[in-house]
Amino acid sequence: GDSVTQMEGPVTLSEEAFLTINCTYTATGYPSLFWYVQYPGEGLQLLLKATKADDKGSNKGFEATYRKETTSFHLEKGSVQVSDSAVYFCALTSGSRLTFGEGTQLTVNP
Amino acid sequence: SAVISQKPSRDICQRGTSLTIQCQVDSQVTMMFWYRQQPGQSLTLIATANQGSEATYESGFVIDKFPISRPNLTFSTLTVSNMSPEDSSIYLCSVQWGPDTQYFGPGTRLTVL
DSSP states (O other): OOEEEEOOSOEEEETTOOEEEOEEEEOSSOOEEEEEEEOTTSOEEEEEEEOSTTOEEEETTEEEEOBTTTTBOOEEESSOOGGGOEEEEEEEEETTEEEEOOOEEEEEEO | OOOEEEEOSEEEEOTTOOEEEEEEESSOOSEEEEEEEOTTOOEEEEEEEETTSOOEEOTTOOTTTSOEEEEETTEEEEEEOSOOGGGOEEEEEEEEETTTEEEEOOOEEEEEO
């Protein structure tokens, strides 16, 4: 079945540091890929998505590129802020079913 | 995108009681979903709720414990029945938007004593 694997967390960075959160997937067919973010005490927000190979999703300074050859969708941001502290979930859809990774807790210190 | 609200936002309940969670969306949608997020964990799909049909439950979840209603295209409820402390979780609804995207509500934080 489909699965998503995220890098082990938590991740702690200083403000303005470069962020990478690794995500790899296993799926049949051609899934769409997503990053969701969950700020403390809130629900999930869609951060970005990519629907086919080599697509780049971007939002709020975050980027991720759909790499079919490496089955990866790594999340990057060039300069993180304290307000980016949250849990980040990588996910894929096959049909209407959404499969999540385990989530990565990011803490950004001033 | 869709705007989704949930009620209540949080609750503290006694074991053996039941809680009904409401999910309201600002547009008509065909598919709605209910998830559980246990403390520090990822999301687990409980069931899919389509208007006009019975909800489809995932393995490990049963209708007697988690009855779902879907009376129209903008509303659904999830009831957590005969609660125990193990039911303490965040419960989230989501809606299918377009061919492949789900948008989520803010969640209901449930604590069972």
